[in-house]
Amino acid sequence: MWSTIGQLGEFGLIERVTARFPGTDDVILGPGDDAAIVSAPDGRVVATTDVLVETRHFRREWSSAEDVGRKAAAQNIADIAAMGARPTALLVGFAAPPDVPVSWAEELAEGLRAECAFAGAAVVGGDTVSAGEITLAITALGDLEGRSAVRRDGALPGDVVAVAGSLGLSSAGFALLEAGVHGAADAGSDEADPGWLRCLGEHRRPRPPYADGPGAARLGARAMLDVSDGLVQDLGHVAQAGTVVIDLDSAAFVPEPELSEAVVLLHELGRTGRGALEHMLFGGEDHALAAAFPPEAELPPQWRVIGTVSAPGADGPRVAVDGASVSARGWEHFR
Amino acid sequence: MWSTIGQLGEFGLIERVTARFPGTDDVILGPGDDAAIVSAPDGRVVATTDVLVETRHFRREWSSAEDVGRKAAAQNIADIAAMGARPTALLVGFAAPPDVPVSWAEELAEGLRAECAFAGAAVVGGDTVSAGEITLAITALGDLEGRSAVRRDGALPGDVVAVAGSLGLSSAGFALLEAGVHGAADAGSDEADPGWLRCLGEHRRPRPPYADGPGAARLGARAMLDVSDGLVQDLGHVAQAGTVVIDLDSAAFVPEPELSEAVVLLHELGRTGRGALEHMLFGGEDHALAAAFPPEAELPPQWRVIGTVSAPGADGPRVAVDGASVSARGWEHFR
Missing domain, CATH: 3.90.650.10 (PurM-like C-terminal domain)
Structure with a gap:
């Protein structure tokens, strides 16, 4: 058995974690190709990216891998919701040292999956690379369902x-x-x-x-x-x-x-x-x-x-x- | 004047680099809000993410910051093209040590801008954080213009x-x-x-x-x-x-x-x-x-x-x- 992601290798890790990610009605093509395809029925797509770095944004001794996954998903999905949009999909960039346990990566994936499921979205793609510190780069997509986006700049006196x-x-x-x-x-x-x-x-x-x-x-x-x-x-x-x-x-x-x-x-x-x-x-x-x-x-x-x-x-x-x-x-x- | 991104700070850096990113007809809302809004006229959006880490994917002594930006954009936009889609937008996650020169980050942004312009896309959003090593997480979006996506799995004997x-x-x-x-x-x-x-x-x-x-x-x-x-x-x-x-x-x-x-x-x-x-x-x-x-x-x-x-x-x-x-x-x- 492979105990670290370095032993398992990039493709093995991807295979292991993407098996966890079920689709939704919005997922036209999930992980495994050059790119994913997600429905955008509104004709516009809302998109946001956040990067989380170990020590700066989370600590493995303070949070479980599942916590980190849920939080990473949550903060990006919240940005979609804050535009007035319905979240549809997440893409996950995962950089980590080779000595990170496979179990940690699997629990991280479980956290991402669970938070997406809670919000009605799905993990549709991503990338894994070797790096000196654990870094998560999450992109969330959403659909405005025909509504106007709610931006930051519309507040009026009297509101x-x-x-x-x-x-x-x-x-x-x-x-x-x-x-x-x-x-x-x-x-x-x-x-x-x-x-x-x-x-x-x-x-x-x-x-x-x-x-x-x-x-x-x-x-x-x-x-x-x-x-x-x-x-x-x-x-x-x-x-x-x-x-x-x-x-x-x-x-x-x-x-x-x-x-x-x-x-x-x-x-x-x-x-x-x-x-x-x-x-x-x-x-x-x-x-x-x-x-x-x-x-x-x-x-x-x-x-x-x-x-x-x-x-x-x-x-x-x-x-x-x-x-x-x-x-x-x-x-x-x-x- | 601020010579490093640590001195300039996150918001100063974002302000400095996003000024470089012009919109296109596909950009409904660019950087500066919780999320960007990009046109998806096809009703589906193609999306891909790649992570690049210094030393592993590029070396500052081998490539200029502009090179790194162009390559990071290019490899993601290529994934969009490889689905048969037209690239529309890029989101950029940028993690870097505080001692990285502001000029390096600006040249990186110029490379991202130039490659996007070459491909007909635009940088619409992103995130910058402090980290131990330079990491770029790029997400590219594209539009299928009514066509079927070209996946990996359709080759037939005789092709x-x-x-x-x-x-x-x-x-x-x-x-x-x-x-x-x-x-x-x-x-x-x-x-x-x-x-x-x-x-x-x-x-x-x-x-x-x-x-x-x-x-x-x-x-x-x-x-x-x-x-x-x-x-x-x-x-x-x-x-x-x-x-x-x-x-x-x-x-x-x-x-x-x-x-x-x-x-x-x-x-x-x-x-x-x-x-x-x-x-x-x-x-x-x-x-x-x-x-x-x-x-x-x-x-x-x-x-x-x-x-x-x-x-x-x-x-x-x-x-x-x-x-x-x-x-x-x-x-x-x-x-």
Whole structure:
């Protein structure tokens, strides 16, 4: 038996993992040819690419291979949903050292498959190469189903800003991992299932509200994006692109109980840097969707109104909390 | 001024390079949003991903950044053409150490832009992240324009096998680079422009015959792929997928004069491993197109007939040269 991907070889690995990837009605031709063929009934295709690098975007000691696969798929599918599109397909570039266990690659593939299945998409192709560090390059495709895309630049003064999905849990989960808490046992918890454990789960496997992307488009959303770098930083793009001010109402930021629990635990561990509101404003990677809707939009409960859009004053486009400008403290890569 | 991409930062780098990427009629929404939107008038989209890693797939001392960009784009666009599709768009994942010069990234972007322009496509999106080694993950999209895709599995006994594009030049160029010949001066050549120099050029910037992909589909090609790992290895996929024997006629392999010159120079340098025929049969990365056509197809001159398809005997599907089975000696990654 082959225990590492170097022993198994490129073609053996491809054969092993592509067997896991079932098709959908959108898959006209799956893995194995020069290219895949995916349905694009709308006559337009939505496409996005993200690259994840070990140590920088995930750690094998913090996340299982299946976690990494689910997260890699999720963050790309969330970008498709954030355009108001229905996800159809994923392509996977996988670079890894030859000593990576075959089982790790198989579990990664299982994570990709499972998240695609959850979102209604399918893995249709990819590439595997040898490299010094594990790198995943995911491309997601989607279909607009005849709708207009919801871009970043359409917010208008008077619009309301609303969010679907979790805020801050992934960030708190990351802080817990940094503090050495990898599971309930690490924190000495006697409870069977402490609430803050969910923050670890959301960090490892974010659960973007995929269906709310097309849903927002149907509700008339004028601008939308997925919260990947942090709400303030990401809404900064909406403010800049639309030349508007986005004023967030701190009272509208009600932390989920599991986030509050995690913040308490972090404080007990001496990690006092961020409160729940800071995690919600500046923490990324939950892949919630944030959108600007016309004030008359009738929003279903999963869309929580968190602020309003107004015309820029002398300060120009910006994001404010309770009227006070706030700067993005999300990540900027390379720096 | 920022001299490295680490100093410039992710967003600065994206702003700097995306300014280089003009749209085309197919680009509905280019870089800058959660995802790009590309036309897919056929109602199906063809999609492929390749990953290139420094040292393994290119070397900065052997190729300029523009070369790397052109080659990365070319090998993906060739995969689109090999399905019989018209290339429309590229997405670019770029992982690199922070100390990579901004100028290198800009020249890479220029190479991507130029190759896309040559093929009629456009860079529509991507991602940049910090990493330990330079890795490029390219996804190419294409449109079938109402035609059936030309897959690997359609070759029938009685078909002719033909090739469009160069064979062996990239492989000979790689051998020259390995022998220390990076340009005319390295080989002590007095000629202003020795022919073998073209092999270095083809290795650095392959020129796949993009238009011959859709052209082959119109000519009735029953199976097609692009020659990336070596002709014998790649035709092995056609043989296996179609359950046929592909018999190549060595007399049909007339080396281009520049390949012959390179082989002479390589022999002078003591590199006697491969003759011209071996480079043509086993060398990869020219990204020629190889296809099986019905015997009655009237092939234009760029398609050179190199063999025939027959029903498998007791040995099963295989590739043969002058009737003798030949095994793939192309690369297999990881091993």
